[in-house]
Amino acid sequence: MSQSAEIQLDTLTQELAAIQQTGSKRLALLGSRHVPITHQQLIEIMSYALVLGGNRVVTSGAIGTNSAVIKGAMRADPNLLTVILPQSLKRQPRESREQLEQVVHLVENPDNDSLSLGEASALCNREIVSRCQQLVCFAFHDSRTLLQTCQEAEEQRKLVTLFYFD
Numbered sequence: 001m002s003q004s005a006e007i008q009l010d011t012l013t014q015e016l017a018a019i020q021q022t023g024s025k026r027l028a029l030l031g032s033r034h035v036p037i038t039h040q041q042l043i044e045i046m047s048y049a050l051v052l053g054g055n056r057v058v059t060s061g062a063i064g065t066n067s068a069v070i071k072g073a074m075r076a077d078p079n080l081l082t083v084i085l086p087q088s089l090k091r092q093p094r095e096s097r098e099q100l101e102q103v104v105h106l107v108e109n110p111d112n113d114s115l116s117l118g119e120a121s122a123l124c125n126r127e128i129v130s131r132c133q134q135l136v137c138f139a140f141h142d143s144r145t146l147l148q149t150c151q152e153a154e155e156q157r158k159l160v161t162l163f164y165f166d
Contacts, residue, residue, distance in 0.1 A: 024054040028128045028153075030146060031065025031138030032165065039165065040068040043138060047072030051080045058128050060121070061085045061092055061100050065138045070099055078104045084128050086120035087112045118145060125149040134159040140166045 027050060031043070047069040051057055059069040061083050073081035083103045085092060088110035092100060100106060109127075112120035122145055129135055135153040139146040141164060153160050 024056060025134060026056045026058065026132045028058045028132035028135045029065070029069045029137075030059060030125060030128065030135065030149065031069075031163075032140055032143055032146065033062050033064035033066075034140075035064040035068070035138065035165065039138070040064065043068040044072035046136075048076045051076035054080070056080050056082070058082045058084065058131050060124055060128060061096055061106075062121075063093060063096055067096065067099060070103065074102065078102075081105060082107065082131070084124055084131075085109055086117065086124035087115070121145050122148065126152065129153045129156065129158060132158065134161065136161045136163075138163045138165065140164065 043065055047057060051073045057073045059066045082105040084107040086109060088108045091113055135158055137146055137150050150160050150162050
């Protein structure tokens with residue numbers, strides 16, 4: 001069997017297992033910063049419902065998608081949310097800090113403060129994926145960092161659900 005066929009079979013097996021799983025899961029929800037407000041509201045509702053269902057949610061701390069994920073999860077159960085920042089809290093945009101200061105499980109990465117945001121985000125996304133069973137990603141077709149994260153998650157045999165905004 002070719003490696004491609006093996007990956008596809010493994011993905012189908014994971015999808016079947018995910019459908020059959022009745023217990024809680026560890027889900028990573030990541031996405032673009034540039035998201036229309038209506039999309040943010042839908043992401044917030046999804047996050048809220050996933051956490052109400054007992055799932056643990058891991059995300060990052062950016063505005064847009066990740067902020068909507070945080071908002072929904074915080075409404076449902078703050079203890080089931082973990083936010084991993086690409087850099088230290090002080091390096092986050094002012095408009096994000098107030099929300100992030102309310103997060104119970106907040107992981108900062110001050111060692112990445114000297115890196116560009118893109119480099120730090122790629123490292124952060126790898127850490128987030130390592131902590132999850134499934135990645136749900138909201139991206140544009142030109143969202144290089146997010147699409148790379150999805151590819152890396154698939155290579156780690158994680159279940160990946162990718163929604164495109166465009």
